[in-house]
Amino acid sequence: MKRAIxxxxxxxxxxxxxxxxLFVVDERQKALVLQFGxxxxxxxxxxxxxxxxxxxxxxxxxxxxxxxDIDPIEVTPSDDRRLVVDAFARYRIRNVQDFRQAxxxxxEARADQLVDQIxxxxxxxxxxxVSSDEILSEDRAALMARIAAGAREEALDLGIFxxxxxxxxxxxxxxxxxxxxxxxxxxxEREAADEIARGQEAAQRIRAQADRTVIELTSEAARExxxxxGEADARRNSIFATAYTRDPEFFEFYRSLAAYTRAxxxxxxxxxxxxxxxxxxxxxxxxxxxxxxxxxxxxxxVANPEGDGIAGDIVEQSPEAAADDAAAAGNEGAALDEPxxxxxxxxxxxxxxxxxxxx
Numbered sequence: 001m002k003r004a005i006x007x008x009x010x011x012x013x014x015x016x017x018x019x020x021x022l023f024v025v026d027e028r029q030k031a032l033v034l035q036f037g038x039x040x041x042x043x044x045x046x047x048x049x050x051x052x053x054x055x056x057x058x059x060x061x062x063x064x065x066x067x068x069d070i071d072p073i074e075v076t077p078s079d080d081r082r083l084v085v086d087a088f089a090r091y092r093i094r095n096v097q098d099f100r101q102a103x104x105x106x107x108e109a110r111a112d113q114l115v116d117q118i119x120x121x122x123x124x125x126x127x128x129x130v131s132s133d134e135i136l137s138e139d140r141a142a143l144m145a146r147i148a149a150g151a152r153e154e155a156l157d158l159g160i161f162x163x164x165x166x167x168x169x170x171x172x173x174x175x176x177x178x179x180x181x182x183x184x185x186x187x188x189e190r191e192a193a194d195e196i197a198r199g200q201e202a203a204q205r206i207r208a209q210a211d212r213t214v215i216e217l218t219s220e221a222a223r224e225x226x227x228x229x230g231e232a233d234a235r236r237n238s239i240f241a242t243a244y245t246r247d248p249e250f251f252e253f254y255r256s257l258a259a260y261t262r263a264x265x266x267x268x269x270x271x272x273x274x275x276x277x278x279x280x281x282x283x284x285x286x287x288x289x290x291x292x293x294x295x296x297x298x299x300x301x302v303a304n305p306e307g308d309g310i311a312g313d314i315v316e317q318s319p320e321a322a323a324d325d326a327a328a329a330g331n332e333g334a335a336l337d338e339p340x341x342x343x344x345x346x347x348x349x350x351x352x353x354x355x356x357x358x359x
Contacts (some may be wrong), residue, residue: 020053021354025060032059039097059100061093065163068115074173075124081180083134086169089151090117091162114158115151117163123149143167184338235352254321 025031025043033041033049043144044048044063051058069088076082093111094097103110126147127135135143148165155162172180244251 008256013324017053021050023049023051023058025049028062028064029060030063030093031061032096033057034099036060039100044096057173061096061099063093065090065092068112070116070119073123074118074171077127077130077132079133080133082173083127083132083135083166084169084171084173085118085123085313087123087147087167089115089148089162089166090164091115091155091160093159094161095159098157098187100159102158109162111158111160115155115160115162117148118151118154119336122147122154122165123132140167140170189309341347
């Protein structure tokens, strides 16, 4: 019984030592067995491991892909236009022993600081060698690949493998935004002014061409019109000359009728004429050509109660009779206008007054 009492504490101590000598590595981890700060064993595969109790310790590190966002930094490209860049990196711990030697007891927090330093240096070096236009263009993917390659090479000594580097944001510094916007606005306004000037020049050139074309076409049309008008006048004069040579007396009578038609319009016109006026000549029936005198004497007349010598109210022929007379005269006349009443009166002093009144 006494022996059992002594064995129980010994068994408990043995069990405690046994359990303290065992450790488990998860699939998401890697482990180092340290003895007085020196690496004794590297455990990278998941499973059960052993260590000396009370003498050795186990340090675990994450074997998954880690992400690190760096604080925005200011870079100066080759064209001296400063930019604020925000980036992040993804990395893994490849060699836990080198990683332990690099970060010491700081662990992953210290690793984040080292990754920050590496990324900042690479961002300033790579982005400082190109222009801001390249950074803001589609070529930034190639720039990110260059940054990742440089950072990867620097981080290998730390036991870290950098998988990727991405630029999240690329902006102008807040103190430069106003000046940059003003410069961009001035550039766009200058470009707009150049475009407007070129457009106005083109419009003026087109307008001048159109004006010249109009003048040329108008001049050509006027020239052709004058030629046509001259030919028509020549033809008209030829016809008149032919008619005059065939019957000069009738031609003069016909021209006088045309003058009467123009002068005695059907709008209550009044003419004051002298009895000796040549214009009054063919209003006297004895002055008519022989073949028309009989027709004129057959027209109904009303004697003038005031005087003598001049026929009174004369009512013209109907359009049909006038057309017959015109045909009888050699088709040289034309049908007259609508019936119009003309009053011919001679005053006491010999002045003739002709008044026309439309129906």
